[in-house]
Amino acid sequence: MKRARILLNGELTNVTVNDNLDAVLADGTVIAQADADWQPPCDGKIFVLAINYADHAAELSFKAPDEPLVFLKAPNTLLGHNKNTYRPDGIDYMHYECELVAIIGKTAKNVSREDAMDYIGGYTVGNDYAIRDYLENYYRPNLRVKSRDTCTPVGPYIVDANEVADPHNLTLRTYINGELKQEGNTSDLVFNIPYLVEYLSNIMTLEPGDMIFTGTPEGLADVKPGDEIVTEVEGVGRLVNHIISEDDYLKTLG
């Protein structure tokens, strides 16, 4: 089953997603993918892993960390499928990060690695944009880099965990305007999903809907207004996003 949320007549509405990737309402009404107003598929805490692929760590001139390097985002940053993300004026480097997102399915506290996968409810695709110009060496990566309005597309839908045979062998790809720019595989995760669930649930209670963005492989590139960015995870989904200018974003604020 694929589950999503769309905005319908101003109401956040739960839908399922059919094989054409259209939204299906509870009464069976089909809303074509292009016509649906896709929203982030869940609410919850937003955990993101930094440098969790060995190749990406090398790309950033970092040694892979000894323990998970986790940061948090706030809900303001989330955006659904097929939406616009703005690039601030006057910056040099804004890049996408294609990530497999594991979603907690039931309350988890002090869960062992052996039991951890029982607590995953499903998976979706995340695009963890970053603006490197704003990096500072305090609580790095700092919120100004990572928790910005419009900077975290997620979706389009959640695939139930039992429909993803091996979440640790999925190809991730990012395309800018149709050109393949980033490719990796979740088999290269430094800290895999069971490790992350154990690590986080030893710190705090995890709840259904909490999202773990598991990190991104190498292959980053700058994005510009007008670009179409597609991040996809094999067997999970294909998340489309468009880059707009800060001026065009400000017009949407009214």
Add this chain to the structure above:
Amino acid sequence: MRHSRILKDGVATELAIDPNQKQDMTSQQWLPATTGTVFGIALNDKELCASLEQAFNEKPHVNPPKTPVLHIKTPNTHIGYGAAIPAPADGTTIYAGPSVGIVIGKQATRVSEESAMDYVAGYTIVNEVSLAEGSFYRPAVKAKCRDGFCPIGPWVVNKEDVSSPEKLAINTFINDELVHSTSTDQLVHSLQKVVSYLSSFMTLQEGDLIIAGTPLRTEKLALKAGDTVAIEIDSIGRLENTVINEAELG
């Protein structure tokens, strides 16, 4: 007016309290006074920053912070007045973090410092509990996001009822002994500035909370299981919580 949230017949319920009426604090089960996202401003205390002046110019920091340093207190950390703060079972020391909390009153995107207060509903008291922080280089999820590490309350006081938010005395008591005194005049970045700064790239929603700044966590602020910790702030009230060993939570 004071605005609190209580558990009534198992349901979260809003309760408005006239400040002129004496409130029996034991008569209610208090919930966190706010329900939105909770942001904290780290390194926003003059004494704390002075103590780190040299470290700011060394690796890994290299330079002092150019902008306010932000963190997030996740929902699992939020607890109400009177609730127990769980201390780690392994005996790791935890520290109180007394601060005024700025409560957002309406959606705020890109607001100026001059207009920032138009978007503020009022103030509350926050105990931003933390483990010791050896470094400020990486996000402090382990130190700051344990369950129950963010008492908020007991209520939100309307901003109109707080005449001088820029110089509010903040006193911390452990087991009824005054252990720490500070004031909002010790903040590096003003209340207006932090609201404006956050809104420059994050849309703030009604009910979001900003923890303005916590002091240097000396041993005076260390808490252990069995302690009662209370924070009193002028014009707002008193936030009191107990500390228990998390192993007792079962």
